[in-house]
Amino acid sequence: GENVEQHPSTLSVQEGDSAVIKCTYSDSASNYFPWYKQELGKGPQLIIDIRSNVGEKKDQRIAVTLNKTAKHFSLHITETQPEDSAVYFCAAVQGEYGNKLVFGAGTILRVKS
Amino acid sequence: DSGVTQTPKHLITATGQRVTLRCSPRSGDLSVYWYQQSLDQGLQFLIQYYNGEERAKGNILERFSAQQFPDLHSELNLSSLELGDSALYFCASSTWTSGDNEQFFGPGTRLTVL
Numbered sequence: 001g002e003n004v005e006q007h008p009s010t011l012s013v014q015e016g017d018s019a020v021i022k023c024t025y026s027d028s029a030s031n032y033f034p035w036y037k038q039e040l041g042k043g044p045q046l047i048i049d050i051r052s053n054v055g056e057k058k059d060q061r062i063a064v065t066l067n068k069t070a071k072h073f074s075l076h077i078t079e080t081q082p083e084d085s086a087v088y089f090c091a092a093v094q095g096e097y098g099n100k101l102v103f104g105a106g107t108i109l110r111v112k113s
Numbered sequence: 114d115s116g117v118t119q120t121p122k123h124l125i126t127a128t129g130q131r132v133t134l135r136c137s138p139r140s141g142d143l144s145v146y147w148y149q150q151s152l153d154q155g156l157q158f159l160i161q162y163y164n165g166e167e168r169a170k171g172n173i174l175e176r177f178s179a180q181q182f183p184d185l186h187s188e189l190n191l192s193s194l195e196l197g198d199s200a201l202y203f204c205a206s207s208t209w210t211s212g213d214n215e216q217f218f219g220p221g222t223r224l225t226v227l
Contacts, residue, residue, distance in 0.1 A: 032213035043115065043203050043218030044156070051213065089156060099169045099211055101146075103156040 002027040002094035006104025015113045023090035024072040030092040038087045080111045117219035125225045131192040134222045138206030145187040151200040163210040194226045
């Protein structure tokens with residue numbers, strides 16, 4: 001089955017700096033890669049996603065890149081703000097109907113002001 | 114607020130007991146997913162229902178079962194509870210059955226087994 005590895009496990013950046021989180025996946029059939037943000041005491045919330053027919057996607061300060069050949073995808077957050085502090089999860093879809101999300105272990109992002 | 118509701122927020126019980134967690138999906142969503150989040154296992158997919166039918170199974174133990182009712186709410190039943198079942202249980206919902214559409218997560222139920 002699908003296996004998703006995520007690095008780093010913790011990341012501390014200064015406010016205004018950029019943050020990059022990387023994930024690799026094992027199943028070449030996976031075709032959808034969402035990123036979720038989880039704040040303390042809340043459920044995960046989708047922040048951006050990318051499909052396998054696209055190499056890059058941007059939404060304001062957040063961007064995701066996908067390298068299908070190398071089977072890795074990355075989350076880029078620019079001009080980080082204290083409210084970006086949270087746990088970030090990458091995921092890949094697997095399953096007969098592509099309906100199972102397999103999550104990475106998560107990255108704790110701390111933005112220091 | 115995602116629009117997904119889960120009850121109860123917290124549940125404390127003893128080993129060997131049985132509990133039921135409840136989830137109401139967003140209005141109009143037909144798919145419901147259950148996830149378990151623990152420190153050692155991370156966020157793990159348990160099971161998915163679509164319009165009342167089971168669609169996908171993940172790492173769900175035989176002691177656990179779920180169902181989705183005609184009004185689309187779902188219940189996760191956990192029986193013969195063990196200490197290791199202590200975790201956060203999330204329900205998520207989406208419009209369709211395929212995984213490549215946004216899943217909206219509820220606030221979770223924190224289960225503590227003593």
